Amino acid sequence: MTSVITGDIINSRGVSVETWLPLLKKSFNLVGKTPKTWELFRGDSFQIEIENIANALLFAIELKTNIKKIKDLDIRLAIGIGNKSFDTEKITEANGEAFINSGYAFDYLLKKQNLALKTPWKDINEEFEVSLGLSLLIMDNWTTNSAAFVNMSLQNPECTQKIIAKKLAISESSASERRKRSGFDEIMKLEKRYRKLMNQKFTNL
Numbered sequence: 001m002t003s004v005i006t007g008d009i010i011n012s013r014g015v016s017v018e019t020w021l022p023l024l025k026k027s028f029n030l031v032g033k034t035p036k037t038w039e040l041f042r043g044d045s046f047q048i049e050i051e052n053i054a055n056a057l058l059f060a061i062e063l064k065t066n067i068k069k070i071k072d073l074d075i076r077l078a079i080g081i082g083n084k085s086f087d088t089e090k091i092t093e094a095n096g097e098a099f100i101n102s103g104y105a106f107d108y109l110l111k112k113q114n115l116a117l118k119t120p121w122k123d124i125n126e127e128f129e130v131s132l133g134l135s136l137l138i139m140d141n142w143t144t145n146s147a148a149f150v151n152m153s154l155q156n157p158e159c160t161q162k163i164i165a166k167k168l169a170i171s172e173s174s175a176s177e178r179r180k181r182s183g184f185d186e187i188m189k190l191e192k193r194y195r196k197l198m199n200q201k202f203t204n205l
Helices: 017-029 053-068 095-106 123-137 144-155 159-168 173-182 184-204
Strands: 003-011 036-042 046-049 074-084 115-118
Touching: 017 036, 017 046, 017 053, 036 159, 046 053, 053 074, 053 115, 053 123, 053 144, 053 184, 074 095, 074 123, 095 115, 095 173, 123 184, 144 173, 144 184, 159 173, 173 184
Parallel strands: 074 115
Antiparallel strands: 003 046, 003 074, 036 046
């Protein structure tokens, strides 16, 4: 079982590609190499495999922070969970349930929101259709400062808020305010819930 994320950049034509493309590639290269693990196509669209299904939502959230650190940009992400029945050296030519679910989420579920999840399990799909929709009321409205705070916090999970503030060159009180405005704690609770459910499902397979 694996996870596949299909996505694209919102308003990519309004911002220089040199601004966002290196950030995108840097995130992808931490997961694996192109074109086996990830691939870009149509200029601002992409597909990437996250083999550990429990890590998919955290990767998606961090990817969103990377893009929303840039003014006027956002990202659409469709996470598909399932089996991989056909593997090749190019991810865009691979196939299986995870790819089909990701494609379905991208084509249909992203018409309503910018982050969607499609799994083989009806109960998971129903729960996260609601919870992701609610979380996006916060995440879609992140300012560049909020996105930068969440990004720094995700990249340095062992750091205290004081250290995060120092890394961002802001006061600790400003860091505290950004934490509240970004909904960081609530979003991390959602990520923890997703991780728990994915680990349970994987264990019971």
